[in-house]
Amino acid sequence: MKKILNDPNNFVNEMLEGMYKAHPEMVSSVGSDLRCLVRKDAPVMNKVAIATGGGSGHLPVFLGYVGQGMLDGTAIGDVFQSPSSDQMLEVTKRIHGGRGVLYVYGNYGGDVMNFDMATEMASLEDIEVRTVLVKEDVASASKDRADTRRGVAGMVFAFKIAGAKADLGASLEEVEAATIKALANMRTMGVALSPCILPAVGRPTFNVPDGEMELGMGIHGEPGVRRGKLETADQIGDTILETISADMTILSGDSVAVMVNGLGATPPEELYILYRRVHDNLEQLGVKVHKAFVGEYATSLEMAGASITILKLDAELQALLDHPAHTPMFRV
Amino acid sequence: MKKILNDPNNFVNEMLEGMYKAHPEMVSSVGSDLRCLVRKDAPVMNKVAIATGGGSGHLPVFLGYVGQGMLDGTAIGDVFQSPSSDQMLEVTKRIHGGRGVLYVYGNYGGDVMNFDMATEMASLEDIEVRTVLVKEDVASASKDRADTRRGVAGMVFAFKIAGAKADLGASLEEVEAATIKALANMRTMGVALSPCILPAVGRPTFNVPDGEMELGMGIHGEPGVRRGKLETADQIGDTILETISADMTILSGDSVAVMVNGLGATPPEELYILYRRVHDNLEQLGVKVHKAFVGEYATSLEMAGASITILKLDAELQALLDHPAHTPMFRV
Amino acid sequence: MTGTDFQAGIERVAKKLLEITDVLNTLDAAMGDGDTGVSVSKGAQGVLEHVTANPAGDDIGKWLAGVGMAYNRVAPSTMGALVATALMRAGKEVLASSSVDDIGLAKMLQAANVGIQERGKAKLGDKTLVDALHPAAEAFSAAINTGSSLEDAGQSMLEAARKGRDAAMPLKSMIGRANWVGGTEGKLDPGTVLVVTVLEALMRV
Amino acid sequence: MTGTDFQAGIERVAKKLLEITDVLNTLDAAMGDGDTGVSVSKGAQGVLEHVTANPAGDDIGKWLAGVGMAYNRVAPSTMGALVATALMRAGKEVLASSSVDDIGLAKMLQAANVGIQERGKAKLGDKTLVDALHPAAEAFSAAINTGSSLEDAGQSMLEAARKGRDAAMPLKSMIGRANWVGGTEGKLDPGTVLVVTVLEALMRV
Numbered sequence A, B: 001m002k003k004i005l006n007d008p009n010n011f012v013n014e015m016l017e018g019m020y021k022a023h024p025e026m027v028s029s030v031g032s033d034l035r036c037l038v039r040k041d042a043p044v045m046n047k048v049a050i051a052t053g054g055g056s057g058h059l060p061v062f063l064g065y066v067g068q069g070m071l072d073g074t075a076i077g078d079v080f081q082s083p084s085s086d087q088m089l090e091v092t093k094r095i096h097g098g099r100g101v102l103y104v105y106g107n108y109g110g111d112v113m114n115f116d117m118a119t120e121m122a123s124l125e126d127i128e129v130r131t132v133l134v135k136e137d138v139a140s141a142s143k144d145r146a147d148t149r150r151g152v153a154g155m156v157f158a159f160k161i162a163g164a165k166a167d168l169g170a171s172l173e174e175v176e177a178a179t180i181k182a183l184a185n186m187r188t189m190g191v192a193l194s195p196c197i198l199p200a201v202g203r204p205t206f207n208v209p210d211g212e213m214e215l216g217m218g219i220h221g222e223p224g225v226r227r228g229k230l231e232t233a234d235q236i237g238d239t240i241l242e243t244i245s246a247d248m249t250i251l252s253g254d255s256v257a258v259m260v261n262g263l264g265a266t267p268p269e270e271l272y273i274l275y276r277r278v279h280d281n282l283e284q285l286g287v288k289v290h291k292a293f294v295g296e297y298a299t300s301l302e303m304a305g306a307s308i309t310i311l312k313l314d315a316e317l318q319a320l321l322d323h324p325a326h327t328p329m330f331r332v
Numbered sequence C, D: 001m002t003g004t005d006f007q008a009g010i011e012r013v014a015k016k017l018l019e020i021t022d023v024l025n026t027l028d029a030a031m032g033d034g035d036t037g038v039s040v041s042k043g044a045q046g047v048l049e050h051v052t053a054n055p056a057g058d059d060i061g062k063w064l065a066g067v068g069m070a071y072n073r074v075a076p077s078t079m080g081a082l083v084a085t086a087l088m089r090a091g092k093e094v095l096a097s098s099s100v101d102d103i104g105l106a107k108m109l110q111a112a113n114v115g116i117q118e119r120g121k122a123k124l125g126d127k128t129l130v131d132a133l134h135p136a137a138e139a140f141s142a143a144i145n146t147g148s149s150l151e152d153a154g155q156s157m158l159e160a161a162r163k164g165r166d167a168a169m170p171l172k173s174m175i176g177r178a179n180w181v182g183g184t185e186g187k188l189d190p191g192t193v194l195v196v197t198v199l200e201a202l203m204r205v
């Protein structure tokens, strides 16, 4: 194991302690529960609050995006494990600024069940909660089962859109609608080249042999659409873009945002090589890239690989994407 | 090899193409030589220009820091190889805004020789060039041979300080003096847990066995001070901070900036665990952390490991560190 | 049944679960991520601590809901949400009651069953703990409603749970993490084993 | 010697270097990063293309400086900077000249030697190409200055270079990448081998 750790059982809590110490001006915990992390200035009154949550191991997701113009708070669990509904409720109560709370998170069983429980409990406290599930991973299910798809890096775009809309003073319905629109116009697909190692486990929970890749593999090792020989960057970019545009119409004249996201161990150099091809392909289709995001936005510990997300923009989404944001690990 | 690549020989050029396509509003090349990358708005007239350069494979170093408030331009070579003096000269000519150019780069043989040649050629073109070498890696040589030390992640702080001072309209002498002051107050030390693979070579050029670490190893695999069993995050943090404070006095009441830098494959979670310890130790010494930088700032492809940089701040350095910067991969 | 009886039952279940954590881990490793036992042991331990600090009293319903939330707090994720939901829904049936009769017990088991299905959205045949729990709850209600003794109704319940567990074995996992993993056919689902164990502990088998 | 002679000499050197790239790589692999041959072959090829497109003319000095810059452009890094410096400094000695006599040649070799030492800051005994080049330049100058023929002076030069190369073999590398690698004692430094090869090619050995 190639990890800089103390007791693996303290991985999440010590990481959190580091975060609070590094960004004291931006984030704080709800009471003494480090796993409930909110904006320092929460609750922001008269603003719809945006909350998310899920397992640890995906930094900057989720904690890195808590701040002005993005998330108001998040509850996080052990590595790749849901937090409890209690924790979600605590975050919800703390960030509620009187205009309701929007839950935006990835479509994973444990997370959904716990957020649903938190929603029920919040309603007992007279806090209106709505939920938008992120499920933009085209590789995780066919189009007719699109409702069962997973949420991956597109989550970050969803946080950005929801956070900006809320920051502009929109109502809960309006924030929800903008986020739903963003998700309807967004698709992601990834490729994994190596597994990651859970600190408490100490060895990979799945495997990708050297020289092979798994196209469409999920960020916890969920199987993808094809295991095979490692292809070139251009082939990978072509396949992913083809799969995405078979699932969502992208037309000449469209304006898009592109995210080429590293899963952890893949260097930025390779992400730029991948972006190059995606950019060229889009240009050939007559599609304009309004903004490119190349880097690590949603990771799986030290997994090697990358994902590509395309978000089609209309005037509203473009303005929301460009709206300022200031968080520990993201800045517009 | 776990890499997303096309022809390994095109690694650098395709990465560059990706960068220009992703950040067209921020950077452009000098003529058709992609390896000479400058601010889109170069030359900025009546401002001292800051230039750097060196081998590829260290993103965000160097390209990611070209932009407002940091670097005016950079010449880069093949992976871990110096660019040519010609290229450095081209960058120098293009960014010169009439008030001289400061070269700020790491103390590596090939880079020094080529920058020195470029300096001689620039003087023939009546461009005044001064040089500040970054050599803050305490592990690379003993204090009595401090002049032979390597430059590593502290480079980023040096770019920031030089760039801010120049942005504020200072003269070449003043920018040089501020940068020299920053370097006198800065030390770095790192630990490597796994090697990296040069794309054109296809296998590691050095090795760190599983479960071992090399304390003080350089970012190209230069040997460090001790190879041994992988220690805990707290032990690593303690050792590095002790080594740094044995080399540079850090006193109660001092204010510092801290950078915990990932070398490539080490996840942000682990960097925060390391930061936690460094923060606590500094606090115990009565030292205030003015600002913490936790993330990937200077990498070695997919090497696992991290480095810690301490920069002691006076009022001037603190203001320069906080001065706005806006580049493709860094934002203040 | 009084609060004391309920607390004793919960403690029996928790202790029994602690004994089978290795079995659950092994079963889950073959078709999921190998952590069912880890998570269940965290939950069971948390429950034991919770009930020691908060013994059952006059309001069985509220107390049970508290036990569920305690489980979810220490062991969230899928199983934690399902257990908490089951206990809260069962508790809701007997809010403010200090004792529960056999009909009440049947209603509680059905409420837990329905709650888990609403929460987890798993259908019969998806190869989850529902495949054991649903027939068990049905059998127990049917027996109680037709006048069987608690003992007899419990036996039918256990039989139904075991049959459900075994009937799910040849199936393919359709939901949860096991859904990602190939080759689940022919393997025992840890959730069904857990249900049988819980019911056995309640029945002191 | 005229520009044509210089061009012929440069071409002989470049072709000879292309023949020993594998040897250089192997030597560098044992004590550096294994790329001396890669870099030298890039440089030699670039030089051959450059001199074909830009044949030597009336200004030998300027022409040589151009060849040096061409080498540095295609193969920068350590060796590229050293080669470029050597050729530019040698050229500076004969700027605007269309022919060079023996004393001029000695001055050129000395200028290259001094330039490389100024550029690279390696001292004698640091186990670099300086250990071969320095004694060679000294021997050549001494011979020419005491009236030896070009042929005889060249022979002393070659002998001194070979002796320098061999004398450096038992030493420990003190500078450059080889300085990072342990166990360099007893191994041939690729840079010294390169110097001997260059001088041999100039002498048509």
Ligand SMILES: Nc1ncnc2c1ncn2[C@@H]1O[C@H](COP(=O)(O)OP(=O)(O)O)[C@@H](O)[C@H]1O
Pocket (backbone or CB within 6 Å): A109, A110, C028, C032, C033, C034, C035, C036, C037, C039, C077, C078, C079, C082, C116, C119, C120, C121, C122, C127, C128, C129, C130, C175, C176, C177, C178, C189, C190, C191, C192
């Ligand atoms: N949606 C669901 N509804 C009911 N039971 C489920 C559901 N998803 C999973 N399960 C049950 O949970 C068990 C796995 O539990 P556990 O290992 O704790 O969860 P995880 O999948 O989060 O690792 C499975 O054997 C299955 O019986």
Ligand SMILES: Nc1ncnc2c1ncn2[C@@H]1O[C@H](COP(=O)(O)OP(=O)(O)O)[C@@H](O)[C@H]1O
Pocket (backbone or CB within 6 Å): B109, B110, D028, D032, D033, D034, D035, D036, D037, D039, D077, D078, D079, D082, D116, D119, D120, D121, D122, D127, D128, D129, D130, D175, D176, D177, D178, D189, D190, D191, D192
């Ligand atoms: N500072 C220096 N001065 C003179 N020669 C040097 C210096 N550094 C390295 N060398 C020579 O360069 C050779 C290695 O060249 P090469 O492999 O191209 O360089 P790199 O170290 O950049 O890989 C060494 O064998 C040595 O003779």
Ligand SMILES: [Mg+2]
Pocket (backbone or CB within 6 Å): A263, A264, A265, A266, A296, B262, B264, B265, B266, B267, B268
């Ligand atoms: Mg990483």
Ligand SMILES: [Mg+2]
Pocket (backbone or CB within 6 Å): A262, A264, A265, A266, A267, A268, A296, B264, B265, B266, B296
């Ligand atoms: Mg990385």
Ligand SMILES: [Mg+2]
Pocket (backbone or CB within 6 Å): C028, C032, C033, C034, C035, C036, C177
């Ligand atoms: Mg499991």
Ligand SMILES: [Mg+2]
Pocket (backbone or CB within 6 Å): D028, D032, D033, D034, D035, D036, D177
């Ligand atoms: Mg070499």
